[in-house]
Amino acid sequence: MHANLLDIGDERWDALLATVQHDVDHLPAYLAAHDAFRGGVSQLAVVEDDVGALLVPLRIQHSDGGSLDAASSEVRSAPLFTGGTSVEWRREAIRELLMFLRRRDVASLFLRFHPLLESSVPEFYRYGAVVKHGPTFNIKLGRSLDDIRAGMSKSHRRGIRKFQAAGYEYAPDPDWEWLADFHTIYAQTMERVGASDDFRFTLDYFERLRDTLREHVSLWMLEVDGVLAMGSIVTECGGTVQGLCGAMNHEFHKEIPHIGTYDAEVQWALSRRAQNYFFDGAAYESLRRFKAGMTEHRPVAVSARIVIDPVEFGRQCASWERAAGRSVSHADEFFPPYRQPGVSLGGESHVPECSADDHSATIRDLAGS
Structure with a gap:
């Protein structure tokens, strides 16, 4: 089992999506449009062997303190597994993904799950906090x-x-x-x-x-x-x-x-x-x-917060607390907590990853407000 990252223009991205049930938030063209508008670069993390594959669209971002954090590219860019894989295989694939990101100096991972797609959410419980956001429709x-x-x-x-x-x-x-x-x-x-x-x-x-x-x-x-x-x-x-x-x-x-x-x-x-x-x-x-x-x-919207490098994660939290003059929030409120907006650690303002109402509504709903 091995892991790697595919860029938006890699032809394998579309080929791999053809092997799984997915939504528009997984398409490289859709993510490229968001990358161009908001900044950042989406990549597809792939863990695979001759049995199956785990696919996770991610944006990996620098923090002001020098570390890296990874998050699902968009709200429904859920992890996807190819069919026919066992629970044990999926657990091992998740572990390999985290080890791969750790080797790339990524301190935390925030994952969004799709309410209509099967992502083996229970298998992520052993690696971090899984938070329920309430119903979708x-x-x-x-x-x-x-x-x-x-x-x-x-x-x-x-x-x-x-x-x-x-x-x-x-x-x-x-x-x-x-x-x-x-x-x-x-x-x-x-x-x-x-x-x-x-x-x-x-x-x-x-x-x-x-x-x-x-x-x-x-x-x-x-x-x-x-x-x-x-x-x-x-x-x-x-x-x-x-x-x-x-x-x-x-x-x-x-x-x-x-x-x-x-x-x-x-x-x-x-x-x-x-x-x-x-x-x-x-x-x-x-x-x-x-x-x-x-x-x-x-169906209930769910996300996961995983600390990959506890030492670096703790260092970033401590730096944020010193700059903010208060304690970091609970992980179910904002993750990673040191990316909360409004506090700078000597560089640009932090880019928010997720707040508690991250899954709350579509932009289309604003039209009726």
Whole structure:
């Protein structure tokens, strides 16, 4: 069993993904778009032998104190195992991954898991802390639209009827003709809700998704009297459809029943024979109630925090405490704790890895805020 790191341009990346069930967050083109926007470099950690393989998309970053930390590249870039591997093999593969990262002077590893993909989460318990973040929401497809709607709340069914009666047409824009308009209302939406810079995506970012993800991504739009009322970026990969980013023209904020757009995407997902329509978690109670009214399937979001080099990890924590004048937070609140924002150890501000609400909601949810 041996481990190595593949760069974004390595042809083996796509070849290895073809051997496992994965989502869009594992695709090198998707991660390259995020790397270009946010900075950093994604790589694929691979542990393999003639029995199977463990695949983990990672970004390895320097800390101000000089050490390295590794984290899942994006929110759903979960570890993946090829099929047919035993529990013992998976444990050994995880151990080999950690040893490989230790040899590269990596002090900590933060892993995000995908609520719909099998990543053998129990096997990570022996190596670090596994934290549950609360429910996400998913509609299991493979049944009729009537059955899916019957499982929704009365208010949602009423909203769908209202959406249909108004004659709204929310559908993919196959030529992405509305992209510039979408970016305009997206930027306005991010400004209105006070989104952080991490989510203020540029037009270039959206163009990258369009040009590199191709069949995995589509632009959806709802036009009213020649004006873009709302739009979304929707992804499809590995049998899962999900909304990535959403934007609402504020002039139509209270006019359009938002549930109608979800319903249209569910219909499209059914036509594509997808297995899941995934719409993530919820950052606040009203959004949780809205999403809970759509489905009873609520898989829990989970992440893992692993200390690879206890000595270096402790040194970094101590340095942070001296600079901050207080103790580091619990590992389930922010990991690694010395990357909390707002404190510098003599260099640039720390780059956050994970806070407790890291899995809370998709960017698309901000459109309805």
